[in-house]
Amino acid sequence: MVELTPDTIEWENLDFSYIDTGKSFRAYFKNGQWSEGEIVASKNISISEASPVFHYGQACFEGLKAYRTKKGDIQLFRPDQNAERMMKSAERLLMTPYPKEAFIKAVHELVRANADWVPPYESGATLYIRPFLIGVGDIVGVKPADEYIFAMFVTPVGPYFKGGLQPSPFLISEFDRAAPNGTGAAKVGGNYAAGNLASKLAKDKGYADAIFLDPATKTKIEEVGSANFFAITKDNKFITPQSPSILPSITKYSLLEIARDRLKMEAIETDVYLTDLDELVEAGAMGTAAVITPVGSITYADQKHIFYSETEVGPITRRLYDELVGIQFGDIEAPAGWIQKVDF
Numbered sequence: 001m002v003e004l005t006p007d008t009i010e011w012e013n014l015d016f017s018y019i020d021t022g023k024s025f026r027a028y029f030k031n032g033q034w035s036e037g038e039i040v041a042s043k044n045i046s047i048s049e050a051s052p053v054f055h056y057g058q059a060c061f062e063g064l065k066a067y068r069t070k071k072g073d074i075q076l077f078r079p080d081q082n083a084e085r086m087m088k089s090a091e092r093l094l095m096t097p098y099p100k101e102a103f104i105k106a107v108h109e110l111v112r113a114n115a116d117w118v119p120p121y122e123s124g125a126t127l128y129i130r131p132f133l134i135g136v137g138d139i140v141g142v143k144p145a146d147e148y149i150f151a152m153f154v155t156p157v158g159p160y161f162k163g164g165l166q167p168s169p170f171l172i173s174e175f176d177r178a179a180p181n182g183t184g185a186a187k188v189g190g191n192y193a194a195g196n197l198a199s200k201l202a203k204d205k206g207y208a209d210a211i212f213l214d215p216a217t218k219t220k221i222e223e224v225g226s227a228n229f230f231a232i233t234k235d236n237k238f239i240t241p242q243s244p245s246i247l248p249s250i251t252k253y254s255l256l257e258i259a260r261d262r263l264k265m266e267a268i269e270t271d272v273y274l275t276d277l278d279e280l281v282e283a284g285a286m287g288t289a290a291v292i293t294p295v296g297s298i299t300y301a302d303q304k305h306i307f308y309s310e311t312e313v314g315p316i317t318r319r320l321y322d323e324l325v326g327i328q329f330g331d332i333e334a335p336a337g338w339i340q341k342v343d344f
């Protein structure tokens with residue numbers, strides 16, 4: 001296999017796959033304190049076979065991106081929000097959180113070290129940043145670890161769902177990704193392991209991914225694969241599900257503000273019942289990886305519900321996309337505090 005380098009890579013043809021950039025970040029928690037944290041030259045991690053991450057799922061992670069601007073600068077979108085969410089995820093699993101300021105500093109350091117891997121402006125690609133925290137050490141009984149590794153890698157990525165702003169079809173799953181009072185609101189590995197089967201069954205049938213319903217009543221839309229759901233109602237409201245088992249998406253909170261402040265729409269978190277789909281004129285999935293992916297249709301109990309169109313993006317979804325992506329790439333002024341430049 002030919003090794004990819006920033007000089008040989010075809011940025012326009014990237015999908016959402018891993019490419020080793022050669023530089024990662026590691027920090028270790030041992031004897032009650034975090035090590036300084038450093039950039040390392042290996043993608044491998046060597047840990048005890050008895051580490052709780054292997055057996056009892058003590059793992060949480062984050063996902064954010066670095067964007068190349070028109071001027072050639074590199075910028076981050078709300079990394080403080082990822083730092084805070086990761087601390088909450090860690091606390092839910094009784095893990096030692098990695099401190100917020102150290103997280104943000106590590107993101108800047110690692111992106112700076114991998115600057116050549118940040119795709120060019122208008123290539124359709126970005127540098128995906130994956131911080132993660134795992135429980136390690138010699139433990140056999142079910143209990144939290146005493147030692148942790150906070151690690152981070154970066155990898156250049158293209159669109160998560162093929163087709164970018166092309167609408168995709170989704171299938172409602174019978175499976176749940178999280179329990180009513182479980183870990184759905186935390187970004188923990190187990191939620192994704194639990195969702196894999198639903199996702200595979202949907203993809204095997206030609207859908208882009210599975211949609212999960214609320215685990216308690218199975219009547220409301222929760223997550224679209226690994227993204228939050230939004231819809232535009234007939235009376236021009238931006239709505240997105242509200243539930244304790246949904247991951248609090250940073251893209252979701254950003255779009256709520258964009259819809260309210262820039263599109264002058266009413267924007268609310270509320271229940272989205274399957275029985276009310278006829279009230280919705282556009283629908284989409286939103287997240288760091290998914291950006292905004294229009295939901296063309298939802299199939300449930302062999303019935304297909306089509307939203308705006310199965311082939312064309314709706315006008316409000318497009319405006320939300322243009323505004324969000326314009327902010328992320330530095331073409332449109334961002335609300336205060338949303339953008340952090342990576343300094344050199």
Ligand SMILES: Cc1ncc(COP(=O)(O)O)c(C=O)c1O
Nearest residue numbers: 226227228247249250251287288
């Ligand atoms: C289950 C799930 N929901 C929603 C999201 C979107 O969250 P964010 O906008 O913070 O990337 C993600 C991706 O991080 C996710 O994994």
